[in-house]
Amino acid sequence: MNSSVIIFPGSNCDRDMDVALKKFGFKNKMVWHDDNKLPKSDLIVLPGGFSYGDYLRCGSIAGKSKIIQSVIDFANSGGLVLGICNGFQILTETGLLKGVLQQNKNIEFICKNIFVKINNNKNKFFENINKDVLELHIAHNEGNYFCTEDELKSLEDNNQIAAYYCNSDGEIDEKSNPNGAIKNIAGIFNEKKNILGMMPHPERMIDQSLSGEDGSIFFENLLKNLK
């Protein structure tokens, strides 16, 4: 399976994502933001980081970069797009995903392990995943997901909420919400479920000795679903 990771000026999880994708068997290519064309890909990843120094709003400048039109075309033709952290912010800024990531409610940069509960596994990203509560890592200043009431209703009605912040038992409660995100939302899909944006970093959880392995479960399963 071929994947591509887009590098923006200020991306800092692009290499981690490259390592993770290759570890689980993807043939990954790195694509510079100033290119016009994407290589043949089964998966496009917008990585975490601080594209363009988070100027104006997180992800807003990257959302207008040269490569983005190709990513939008790829996504609109049904291609699989994954945005992690800053990648999620970029996806909302392009309009591919609804809502916006606001500054964390406590105005602090949060860097810690959290748990998420997978809410919908009828899609390529989570189908057949053998665990529904994953321990992943978050590192962000703007992860407080917000959308209008109408948008929230349509996200819920169309089963577009991908994952909620929860405790280790999978209970979705206020205490497990790290950043003030509306309804504990950690990640969402587009309507067709071929685009996933989420704040937690699975690529940081692929090595037992460094962190944990719940990210491995995500990538292994994703590759299996694409084969």
Place this chain on the structure above:
Amino acid sequence: MKVKVIVTLKSGVLDPQGKAIQQTLNGMGFANVKEVRQGKYFDINIDESDEQKAKLSVEEICKKLLANQVIEDFKII
């Protein structure tokens, strides 16, 4: 000509920075400060002599880049 734009959070949208500023001001003794909302100001020099045309351009610029209309309003001043 120059066009000035102010982008603010829509009312009802949480503004943690504004809240922190308000609390700091209260702590400094400005007890009468009830609320602070933080926004952004842009000074745009646009190569256009017709004011109407310039403002139309800037309106498009605001909608496409400067403001995220899910949470922000903009005002051309």
